[in-house]
Amino acid sequence: MKTGLWLGLARALPGFVLAIASLMPFVSVSAEEGASPPPLLPYETAFQGRTLYARPFEGLSETEKDLAAHGSLFFHAAWVPSPSADQPEFQGLGPLFNQLSCIACHVKNGRGAPPSGTEPLRTMVVKLSPAGTDAHGGPLGHPLYGPQFNPRAIPGMRAEGEVHLAWETTQVTFGDGSVAELRRPILQWQDLAFGPIGKDTQISLRNAQPLVGLGLLEAVPEAEILRLAEDQKRKGGSVAGKPNWVWDRASMSRRLGRFGQKANQPSLRQQIASAFAEDLGITSSLFPSESCTTAQADCKASMSAKPELADPELVDKDLDAVTAFVRDMAVPARRDSQNPEVMRGEALFDSIGCGRCHTGTLRLGEAAPLPGLAGTTIHPFTDLLLHDMGDGLADGRPDFEASGTQWRTPPLWGLGAMPRTGQDINYLHDGRARTLSEAILWHGGEAVAARERFRTLSSADRQALVTFLNSL
Amino acid sequence: MQYSDLKSSADIAFSTRRRGLANFLAALPLVALIFTGPGLAEEITVVTAYPEEVSGLFLKTFEATHPDISVHLLWQQGRDAYRLLSAKDHGGVDVYWAASSDNFPHLRAEGAFQKLDIVRTQLPGAIGEDHLSDPEGYYEAFEIAGYGLAFGTQALWKGKAPPQTWHAAAQPALAGKIIMPNAGKVGFAPSLYEIILQGEGWEKGWALLSEIGSNAVLSAQGHAMHPLIEGKAALAMTIDFVPLTAAANGEAVAIAYPRRTAFLPAHVALLQGAPHAEAARVFIAFLLSREGQKLLLQPDVGRHPVRPDAYPDDPSVQNPFRLPASTLLPFDHALGGARRTLVARLFEELIAKDHEALQDLWQKIHAAEADLQQKPDPIRKARIEEARHLAGFVPVGATEAEDKAYLARVDWPPKSGSDDLGEGWAKTIREARGKALSLLETPVAP
Numbered sequence: 001m002k003t004g005l006w007l008g009l010a011r012a013l014p015g016f017v018l019a020i021a022s023l024m025p026f027v028s029v030s031a032e033e034g035a036s037p038p039p040l041l042p043y044e045t046a047f048q049g050r051t052l053y054a055r056p057f058e059g060l061s062e063t064e065k066d067l068a069a070h071g072s073l074f075f076h077a078a079w080v081p082s083p084s085a086d087q088p089e090f091q092g093l094g095p096l097f098n099q100l101s102c103i104a105c106h107v108k109n110g111r112g113a114p115p116s117g118t119e120p121l122r123t124m125v126v127k128l129s130p131a132g133t134d135a136h137g138g139p140l141g142h143p144l145y146g147p148q149f150n151p152r153a154i155p156g157m158r159a160e161g162e163v164h165l166a167w168e169t170t171q172v173t174f175g176d177g178s179v180a181e182l183r184r185p186i187l188q189w190q191d192l193a194f195g196p197i198g199k200d201t202q203i204s205l206r207n208a209q210p211l212v213g214l215g216l217l218e219a220v221p222e223a224e225i226l227r228l229a230e231d232q233k234r235k236g237g238s239v240a241g242k243p244n245w246v247w248d249r250a251s252m253s254r255r256l257g258r259f260g261q262k263a264n265q266p267s268l269r270q271q272i273a274s275a276f277a278e279d280l281g282i283t284s285s286l287f288p289s290e291s292c293t294t295a296q297a298d299c300k301a302s303m304s305a306k307p308e309l310a311d312p313e314l315v316d317k318d319l320d321a322v323t324a325f326v327r328d329m330a331v332p333a334r335r336d337s338q339n340p341e342v343m344r345g346e347a348l349f350d351s352i353g354c355g356r357c358h359t360g361t362l363r364l365g366e367a368a369p370l371p372g373l374a375g376t377t378i379h380p381f382t383d384l385l386l387h388d389m390g391d392g393l394a395d396g397r398p399d400f401e402a403s404g405t406q407w408r409t410p411p412l413w414g415l416g417a418m419p420r421t422g423q424d425i426n427y428l429h430d431g432r433a434r435t436l437s438e439a440i441l442w443h444g445g446e447a448v449a450a451r452e453r454f455r456t457l458s459s460a461d462r463q464a465l466v467t468f469l470n471s472l
Numbered sequence: 473m474q475y476s477d478l479k480s481s482a483d484i485a486f487s488t489r490r491r492g493l494a495n496f497l498a499a500l501p502l503v504a505l506i507f508t509g510p511g512l513a514e515e516i517t518v519v520t521a522y523p524e525e526v527s528g529l530f531l532k533t534f535e536a537t538h539p540d541i542s543v544h545l546l547w548q549q550g551r552d553a554y555r556l557l558s559a560k561d562h563g564g565v566d567v568y569w570a571a572s573s574d575n576f577p578h579l580r581a582e583g584a585f586q587k588l589d590i591v592r593t594q595l596p597g598a599i600g601e602d603h604l605s606d607p608e609g610y611y612e613a614f615e616i617a618g619y620g621l622a623f624g625t626q627a628l629w630k631g632k633a634p635p636q637t638w639h640a641a642a643q644p645a646l647a648g649k650i651i652m653p654n655a656g657k658v659g660f661a662p663s664l665y666e667i668i669l670q671g672e673g674w675e676k677g678w679a680l681l682s683e684i685g686s687n688a689v690l691s692a693q694g695h696a697m698h699p700l701i702e703g704k705a706a707l708a709m710t711i712d713f714v715p716l717t718a719a720a721n722g723e724a725v726a727i728a729y730p731r732r733t734a735f736l737p738a739h740v741a742l743l744q745g746a747p748h749a750e751a752a753r754v755f756i757a758f759l760l761s762r763e764g765q766k767l768l769l770q771p772d773v774g775r776h777p778v779r780p781d782a783y784p785d786d787p788s789v790q791n792p793f794r795l796p797a798s799t800l801l802p803f804d805h806a807l808g809g810a811r812r813t814l815v816a817r818l819f820e821e822l823i824a825k826d827h828e829a830l831q832d833l834w835q836k837i838h839a840a841e842a843d844l845q846q847k848p849d850p851i852r853k854a855r856i857e858e859a860r861h862l863a864g865f866v867p868v869g870a871t872e873a874e875d876k877a878y879l880a881r882v883d884w885p886p887k888s889g890s891d892d893l894g895e896g897w898a899k900t901i902r903e904a905r906g907k908a909l910s911l912l913e914t915p916v917a918p
């Protein structure tokens with residue numbers, strides 16, 4: 001593939017130069033023929049290169065820029081076991097972990113991808129719980145493996161085993177007679193170190209999600225989200241989103257959840273701290289303990305000399321910096337929004353009912369990440385509420401007030417920019433959908449009616465709707 | 473060594489064919505059926521310092537074609553890696569895969585590696601006379617990276633000819649507009665400066681680095697291209713994959729390779745007593761295969777293959793194997809590896825530690841030189857030349873800088889009380905710079 005090569009030598013020896021940007025085909029993808037450039041919104045980035053998911057807002061203060069730059073180091077760093085002579089600031093990996101760095105799963109700040117075959121999961125995690133809840137109403141950790149399966153361990157420690165994916169497929173017929181293949185993942189465990197997972201265990205496979213616009217979602221007032229829930233309830237019908245009330249570790253109180261695929265985290269800071277703890281084995285003030293179970297004796301032993309809170313591996317100032325880095329990520333600007341096909345697709349999106357949950361417009365509160373954004377409307381295409389998505393997508397693992405069939409409506413902004421990152425394309429919480437059509441066909445529960453309207457659209461209308469989604 | 477794909481592991485046949493969306497979506501309640509199978513994959517442990525963008529791509533590609541081998545990455549930089557790999561059982565590690573010009577020869581000397589069975593048909597292990605790989609075959613070059621000056625194509629350097637020598641970064645007009653990676657904090661920086669030291673000669677090289685340093689903003693990160701893009705800096709001294717990957721991702725930067733630069737290798741080695749030696753050899757063979765080497769050309773990697781047959785037949789793609797030998801510095805890899813610590817330590821003493829004073833001194837020299845242009849004076853000229861010489865003074869002689877016993881005394885970071893070098897260096901540097909200032913400030917008798 002031509003775009004896979006860095007090109008563009010203009011060599012003038014002695015002294016020669018590589019000037020690439022102007023010759024790379026993927027640099028010039030922004031201006032598709034005939035399209036009108038969309039107006040740039042204050043929280044959007046116009047950049048259309050491969051790092052378009054990793055562009056900060058324009059207009060950040062120098063202080064915020066410096067904080068985010070510091071956080072970027074911790075986001076991109078490969079963490080190492082303690083002690084480290086070279087990188088004491090990034091020491092503390094594990095003892096059990098999934099990945100070495102945040103960026104390893106959120107590749108280019110975007111989505112992860114399921115493996116193409118039976119190779120290990122590199123950007124996905126598996127959450128494990130027995131039935132029941134903890135003291136705050138959250139899920140319990142698996143008695144042998146903890147809340148998340150960790151296939152890696154630092155030297156001298158026993159990792160938990162391996163998990164691989166296989167796929168079960170079926171075919172779905174559209175109203176016009178054409179056929180789509182759907183697939184769903186089958187987990188295959190290998191070399192389990194601490195005994196069987198157990199047939200009653202609640203298991204949830206999750207793919208890493210894009211990190212754009214999260215600071216904006218955090219700035220949507222709670223009242224705005226609750227108002228959407230009330231509106232949906234008042235309108236009646238099958239769509240009835242509900243908030244997830246979760247435990248906020250900082251304030252030690254119940255708060256509205258809005259981050260995570262089940263809206264199980266109340267703040268970006270807690271979401272990030274949770275990922276550090278569960279994915280990398282990095283403790284913080286919010287998650288002061290390593291998640292070693294009683295079955296994991298060597299893991300336990302390694303922690304015995306490490307009292308909680310005495311020495312978090314990610315100290316608060318660095319957690320705040322990572323939070324700033326993630327909070328400040330701009331949203332890729334829409335492309336071709338004035339294209340008639342896109343506009344027709346947008347009308348279909350609304351008319352068949354997609355927009356009832358994928359709410360096009362929300363209003364920011366005072367805590368907006370940029371001065372001047374307070375009160376601004378944003379277009380994330382999410383209501384940040386939980387919806388029953390049916391048995392087909394269910395993970396059967398409740399999370400606070402989210403049931404085993406409920407998921408938070410994922411934001412759709414930046415969706416169509418994904419191919420520009422050069423990463424594998426997939427959709428939904430576990431990456432099972434290879435196309436947007438597949439993703440829509442997986443919708444069930446409250447979205448059955450919208451899905452069926454989509455399934456019975458003409459091919460041209462379905463394409464228009466997908467074209468609209470790709471403009472986001 | 474011949475590379476061949478391994479046979480795929482046992483097929484997993486769970487595919488079903490059922491008509492009807494509702495049936496499919498509703499009949500199986502949860503996300504997954506769970507199968508517990510026998511262990512299929514052999515896991516090898518690889519120590520690396522490659523960033524995720526590189527290691528992730530190689531692992532993903534390798535594991536997709538070799539489902540019977542999984543790779544456990546352990547990320548360790550130089551000293552941590554050395555400590556682990558020089559332990560009795562090499563930490564249970566199978567493969568060491570990194571850019572570390574000092575660790576590989578040290579570990580080989582300690583008998584840490586097994587010999588690799590390299591067939592030289594497509595893997596020359598050298599560019600011309602410049603050996604990239606261990607001549608005895610204990611570690612093999614995996615990729616090479618060049619060193620140069622990056623610039624913003626749409627900012628301060630817009631429309632200018634690419635810089636052709638390292639001296640471009642020393643121009644007084646670029647004061648405050650040069651990015652210079654701190655050798656004590658950025659992994660590739662000691663090699664970058666070693667190229668200049670070998671190219672210019674030890675003392676002239678440090679004098680040039682001192683003058684560039686006085687122009688520079690010192691960076692603790694090796695990936696700082698944004699000052700170039702935003703017009704805050706004109707040039708950045710760098711390893712080439714940083715601007716290459718930035719450019720390939722759409723940023724307006726480019727790299728110029730000055731005269732007598734070098735392309736330096738990263739290596740791969742198989743540990744002695746590797747617990748999974750056979751699988752590790754398959755992994756190494758993949759890294760060195762044409763398929764693996766072509767991954768180095770991907771936009772997020774930006775390195776140069778060590779196999780000439782991995783380069784596309786496209787003259788616009790930089791191929792160091794096709795450069796005239798005279799354009800590159802004949803780099804002494806052993807010397808470069810041996811004195812990385814000394815270079816990092818001297819960079820701290822000469823450039824980083826008292827950076828403002830260094831800037832002040834060179835500004836005075838440049839001002840005096842400009843004034844001399846207007847008012848020629850042979851006595852003053854001699855004083856300014858002497859001041860310039862003293863400003864670039866390095867407290868370690870060229871002979872000592874190649875002396876193994878001397879190099880063995882140098883630590884980085886310096887351990888308190890571990891040597892008496894630092895204080896002595898600092899004293900002589902202060903004296904030299906004080907004398908330089910005195911020469912500049914003492915009026916010439918009428």
